[in-house]
Amino acid sequence: MSVESKSSGLFSQPRAFSIIFFLEIWERWGYYGLQSVLAVFFVKSLGMPDAESFVVFGAFSSMVYGFVAIGGYVGDKVLGTQRTVILGAFTMMIGYILMALAGANKQIVFTALAFVAVGCGLFKANPASLMSKMYAQDDPRLDGAFTLYYMAVNIGSFFSMLFVPIVxxxxxxxxxFALCAIGLVLAIANFVFFRHLLKGVDSPVGLEPLNYKKFAVVIASLVILIAVSTWMLSNLTVAHWILFIVVVTVFSIIFKEIVKSRGIERSKMxxxxxxxxxxVVFFTLFQQVFTSLNFFGIKNVEHVFLGITIDNPEVYQSLSPFWVLAVSPVLAYLYNYYGNQGRDLSMPAKFATGMAFCAAAFLVLSAGASYFANSQGLVSPWWLVAGYLLISIGELLISGLGLSMISKLMPQRMIGFTMGAYFLTTAISGVTGGWVASLTAAPQGVTDPLQTLSIYSHVFLQIGGMSAxxxxxxxLVVGPLRRMINYEDRSSNAKLSKNM
Structure with a gap:
């Protein structure tokens, strides 16, 4: 059911948009606070080599997003979207509490990460699914709404990636990690307190009374999935094969629906x-923010910025959400302005432009490392500032609009499931991104910036070239894809010409 409201709300969006906006802020506070220190935590507290920490980090990320399709299904067909949001947030909160208690106990750490992965999988697709029900598919505010939604994600991530490493x-x-847990407490409280704004906005099963038998089955399944996920973090080969099977299964279902569909529906799908x-290509690059770019900032970037000594260089990662926050309102305005005039870029053109910005980011970082490092092998933080600006614009054009793309192109009956499938692209990229990051890992025991600098400059150049x-x-495919999206218009024109 769509929410119609005359209230200007947040940035001229429906009033119900505000609850999703603040829900995302606090949920992402917890998740990105964890991500900002996790790879470094693996190295410093668990004694992993850099390369192993990147691979385990990638495996954890792939689990997080690999489970999103399950969360979308539970929200669509089993519990309802709103109930699944609360259950997922509560499960994540338990994971952050366990991380705060784990110390250097690897088994407890992996159990905690399993709670986070499963909880995030339950949660992640459902706020966006709720948003999609607030707008008609041709509403010109939709791109702006999802850009502002992505802005909320980055408000939470900016402050957590800044404060969690410092604290x-x-x-x-x-x-x-306790701060991450507090973020989830606030996310749950915000959603429950303002839930009345979302009255009538849910999947069909969510509008019905809770089926306690189904709820018990979901809880039992969560316990099993958390246990299996804990084991998989110690057995990554099996985890990768399971991810492969899940990806094949989910996309087989989508391809089956494509075959069954006809006309404009099939074309858009x-x-x-x-x-x-x-x-998938973009998310492989974005994965570097928490791995290779993070370690580059620690090892080969000066730890003085604007006259301030940076004691915890992990905070350089906060440049990514900072730039997203700075650029999001500008893009949201441009989308609405040109969209109302019918002159906005097509979705395929936005994706291609975003990839070009990502390529430029790594080429800039490679140039800085190759030609502008000082005698100690350190580069100015301004190179990271420029690199993060470019990759953040690419992020907004691709990741920031990915959910909007699903809302526009997929039939309503498959929105929740396909949003989960979309997050599987991030799951795949968790594996590929961890592998790419491992290429930047220095040999065990090598800490001299002069030695690590050449590794980063070479790998960043390769990443930039392949991204370009x-x-x-x-x-090249923007034109054909745009014509497929406009299939309905062409069909209508053809019928009109025939009748004339």
Missing amino acids: GGKYGLHIG IVAVVLMAEA AAAFLMF
């Missing part, structure tokens, strides 16, 4: 699948 560095990471494939090639290919 964790000063008082211990267990306090940092094919475009959505192509754009999801393009998103991907952007070129994406621009």
